[in-house]
Amino acid sequence: MKRSVLVVDDEEDVREALRDLLEQYGYKVLAAPNGREALNILRGGDPPGFVLLDLIMPVMNGWEFLDIVSRDKELSRIPLSISTSTPDQAPSDHDVIPKPIDVDVLLERIRIACGA
């Protein structure tokens, strides 16, 4: 199990807060401000054990990112949760963690994906 998480969110403070939190629990955290940079990270090397994805982002939003990832055999296997302030707009075939994020819920999702 890979103890690494990719956080994709355009809000820098959210990325950094999640980084501080998850590192406290021993996870390695990768971060991207949009879908395009997240794809570069995923394709550039060792894929993470879990992806937390915001939907509304500049450059490439979460829907466009999911569209590309769903057509990639390898990338679509990575456990992913959508974290959004508009959960009613999230694609129904993905797990959704509404914002503001409940830390216990997030840690449980990551624990299942990456192992304790």
Next chain:
Amino acid sequence: MNSRDLSLSRRADREPARGEPRIAALLRTSCALAAELDFDRLVKILTDEATALCRAQFGAFFCNVKADGSEAYALHTVSGVDRSAFAGFPMPTKTAIFAPTFDGQHVVRFDDVTQAPGYGRNPPHKGMPAGHLAVRSYLAIPVVARDGEVIGGLFFGHSQAGVFHTEDEELLTALAAQAAVAIERERAGEARERFRRLFLSMLGHDLRNPLGAIAISTQMLQRLPDMPEQSRAGLQRIRRGTERMTRMVQQLLDFARLRSLDSSGIPVERQSGDLDSICREVVEELRTSYPDRRIEEEYEDHCSGRWDRDRMAQAFSNLVENALNHGKPDTPVHVRLWRRNGIVCGEVHNQGEIIPPAAIEDLFDPFRRVQAARTAKTQGLGLGLFITHQIVLAHGGTLFVVSSEDSGTTFRLSLPAESE
């Protein structure tokens, strides 16, 4: 001689007797225009009614469509004939005959347009386009907004000469002015709707994101070991404040959605589940936020049914928190749920200052709050009960309140369980 002079000079011997029916028709049309909120329908009413009022064989409205800073005029609505009759020139040029209308200058009327100065000299058609309706009587009214912007032009035609009269000019000018006001109002509504969408998007995303960063950071700090008690208490206050702010943003978002033009109530997505389990979770969360208060629970049965889990949690949270805020601090808040004959019933009760009868009447209206009972603890927008009521209504239920000195205040709700 300009077009106006031409028409006026022949007024006396051509004016037929006019009666009240035309005024009545004008008033009816005015009312219809005032009631209409859609641009296309507004223009259709205007063109149809104006064509009938002046007894034209056909009428048309050309709309000012601005493109790249320049003005252009496109055929919008036709009345009295098939639209194909205008296939010859859907985009007219500003010739000497059309210019006063498209520039919003004045009414143009010709008893016989084929005799008008300059007629037949303008390319490309040099007169009527081939196949166009035969026009001799011609009347054109500019439709101009109050700020001077030309919205478009109304054009009327008849194959016989001398059909239109001064009174037609006056009636249709009045109608065009009314239509211009209605169109301006419709455009203002459209602008408000655009602003509303922008506002919703800002609330939903931009405002909640920084709150998210605060919430995560607070929870992260609360998990650090060896935190001094003073810091721990401070973090708890930040967390409570963030949660309250998040709820208020959600309430504003719900309110804005409910007040939108196309709203049909709060949207709910029902799933099978127990209402008591939703209520238990809500109470557990509120115990964390109100550690000094006592909340008693009484669930008589598994209250199964089909509910929108998140929305019902929001409703219970509002009701129980309302009771905590308004109840006497040294008395418990009592939550009770039971099921009878396919209906799930619930109560949230608190002792304390009662809600005056006059205030109960509009308790579920937005931004209403019982001022007399307001304390430092009740910080909010006054939207909680309004939204709670809307959630209950969206589930086909009812919500009401009873409040008296003897028995305290009780919010009662009934919800049809629906098929499971």
